[in-house]
Every structure is written in C-alpha cells, then in structure tokens.
Amino acid sequence: MALPIRELETLVRDEAKPKTVCIAEYSESTAENFRLVFKILMVAIALKLLFSRVARKQARVIDRLTKRDFSMWSYEAMSDLALAIDKLVTDERETLAYAHRLGYELRVFWPLRQLQEQVDHLDSIAESLHAETDMECRALMSIAAEQSVVV
C-alpha cells in the first residue's frame, strides 16, 4: 500500500510541484510578451493533465485505504504508511498553495477543490494511523470510545 503512495508522491514532488512553481513565477513576471503568455498557457495545459492524473490515482488510493482492515496490520507497517502519506500531503499542500496564488482564469480549469479534499482526507487517514501506532493515543481512544457507550 505504501508503494502507490510513494508513486503519487513522486508525481507530485517531481512533476506537479515544479510546474506549479514555474507557472506561478511566470505569471508574477511583469514582462508582457507573447512568448511568456504562450509558456504560461502550455504549462497550464500540462498541469491540467497532471492534476487530473493525480486526482484519479489519489481517488483510487483513498478508496483502497478506506476499505482496508488495518486492524490486521503491524504497527510498523502502519507507521511506514502514515509517514509516506505525510510526505505526499506536505508536497501536495505546498503545490496547492502555489496554485492558489494564480489568477482564477488559470485555476478554473484545474481540479483544485477535488485535490484539496483528497489531501484533507489523506491527512485524516495519516492522523488515524499515527494515533494507532502511539500507545498513549490507543489507550485514551479506547477509554473515550467506552464513554460513548456508557449511558
């Protein structure tokens, strides 16, 4: 399971993020020329394809994560997976932060809302897995759950 996460992380870190940073810098340039406009357009189109690809892969990964029974996993495996998700979430949040600096006319074609929701979902999953591997959290959570059952 950590493997698809790492593949996504590579896609975001090595492709989506550099292109987003690049287009953010281009669009903040004060130079006005056709060549710059053309570059921005090309990167924007490439990012639409890239973001859509990330969103599709991520949706599949999230679907698998939410269906998996982690109670059968070792704490080490959960921790590894949580750390892999953390890296992906961090890189993707940074990428989205750059994307949100851009004008609406560029952002409107990208699935940014979907990506933001997916990042939040992955963050929640990582939090749960981290909590699961922390003995104190496990103990406190079981007591809290017990409270919900007590009338």
Place this chain on the structure above:
Amino acid sequence: MARCTLDVANAKFQALIGDNADLQAGLKELQTKLARDHKLSSFFSQPMKGHPDYQNKIWKWDFAPEGDRSSTRKGWRLFAYVENPNSAEPIQAIPFLVYEKPGPTGNPPKYLAKILRQFLVSTVKVGTKEAKCRRQLDGDKIIALCNTCFETVIISTELNEVEIAEDIHECTSIGS
C-alpha cells in the same frame, strides 16, 4: 453506498459541543451527507487494533462550516461509535468527540492525545471508590493512566514499577 444516521442530537454530545453556531450548522450538513452515504466527507474507520470491542467501530469524518468551500476554511474532525457496522441501513453512529483539525505542522499523536485527554477530563466522572489510575495491557506492556488528568503515569512491563509510579503520581495540569 450505505446510509448512516449520525445522532447529533444526542444529549451527551450536545452538552459537549455547546452553542457554536458554525459547528452546529456544519454538523447538520454532515448529518445530511451521511444519510446518503457514510463514506462521504473524508470517512475513515479507526482500526483500534488491540481493542477487539472497538475494532472498526470507531468511525471518523472531516467537516467544515456549512457552505464554506474556501481553501483556507477551518474544519473539524468527528469520531463516532458504531455498535454494528454491518447492520441494516441506516447504520447508527453515536458521535462522541469533535475537535478542530490540527495545522499542517502538528504532531498528530500528541495533538490527538491532548484532545482526548481534555475530552476525558471533562466527561469522565470518577467515583470516590475508583482507583487513582487505570491500567491497560498493550502487548507485554502495562500503560497506567491517571483517572483524574488522564496523563500517562508510566509504561512498563514491570508491575511493581507501575505500582510505585501510580502511588507517587500527582496531577500537574488537568486536561493539557
């Protein structure tokens, strides 16, 4: 798509969350979504490995103020107890904990442990005959938690160490 009824009107839960209008509106919206499909709204089932009574029965969702779709929206996370995850629809979920989502640089277990401690301090009523600490077995380790502040008193494989630590424990800050 399994429908789920989130019992937000539950008296215990309402007493916990108070009158926060944004939170109440967000909960209503969450309740409506889950009535269509329990896997919406960033659903995840907390594994609870090592606690067979609660394995896969603690469900979790993210939600935000009603209608707020901005990238900088604040948000909450909610845990609910689901007695029978495989029951006929709609599946009943009893919310018991809601908290603000931590920021991106947070230490997740430490943050969640603090939230849980605050929750337990405010909700658990310890009787005079209760032991000072409660113990849980986790693998070969005993984790002792104070019944007042819910701080971890000691984690050890040695029972006599646990007993000594429990005897000398003093609560320093309640719910922090």
